[in-house]
Amino acid sequence: MLNLSELRVTRGRGTGRHEVHLPGLTLTSGDMLAIVGPSGCGKSTLLEALGLLLKPSALDSYTLGPSETDLAALLWTENEHALAEIRSRDLGFLLQNGGLLPFLNVRDNISLPRRLLGLPTNSERVRHACAILGLEPLMDKRPAALSIGERQRTAFVRAMAHEPRLLLADEPTAALDPQAGELLFGLILSLVQELEMAALVVSHDRTLVAQFSLPRLAATLTSGGCRFEPET
Template structure:
């Protein structure tokens, strides 16, 4: 488990260009710092580039420019600058970092339909070479009211249940950072609130860092999440800055 209040990710001068139906749109991120146990929200109006930015931060989409992308890969307080590897698209290294250090939650959950709940959750652990049993995961399954559904298939679950399973799966292989793209978008207000509370509790307990894309300003403000918001939004550009 990562130490308390440890710097996990530091980014400077990132920009990426997105093309939508012949329209060129530039997304800029001047700076970002993410600490262990912190939930950092990326917010902004629809079409401002939140999901695009999350894809870059998740080492999926290559940026156009990047001065610094420092990531703590478990060497104490030392951060490795991956900016050259990212700009050169060193896919072998980036794929290894994605599988070992990052967890992902999609809007739709993204569960594999041919695996049951237990198999979906422990898949990432087996891919990382970790044991297929862990008491802390069982405890979280109980707290999220998922343990009783362990043998169910994804199509047998409600939307809220699928999102809770997706959250557990994203943290099961003990990543440094979880990237969540609108995880509450398809949920009713009560279920969204419940998931936010549990994410906050588990982030603190496990010293897990979470980058959260969300349009739900009320929930962000209610829980006091630090946020980076798309500002200076125009028809061709948005700049993400700390609020």
């Protein structure tokens, strides 16, 4: 599903320089991996680079999907058209702030990725996720009328609505109470396995990560930044 080697993202200069380094990563269909580490170490930066939102300072290889699309080549040649297509079709993003469009209601926010790809707006998996997360009574509301937790749950369903190959979630449970967080984590894991996706989830909640026995990509602080490696 995903294979990557020697990813580096550098921000700042001089004494303010910070490098995020991922020596290697392999994910297969159904894998869900938690990215853990202290605040400010670069977890969100790593997620943005994997999601093709940041151009790395170094990258040996990065392929995605059964066809092993060469994402590294597209990044180095700055093929923005192809990168935009991959972001919309193969990637699902769940940002910390939700990122919902304020002028669309819940129903239209969720259906937007499917409509942009020409997919039928009706999806049994989307309906199931909405039911599990208690979103059905909120469909006609706009984001401003939702609680923070309701916005985050809506954003998750939107991120998986088009059934991407790779789901990238940045602190998806940060705005949720423990029970809702557990429910969302369980739903993410079940859908990733059911849809044969892969998922990378940034989380500060090590208790929740341990509860679901998720493998971890852990941060180690270095003199010039941070390195992420599988935690043993």
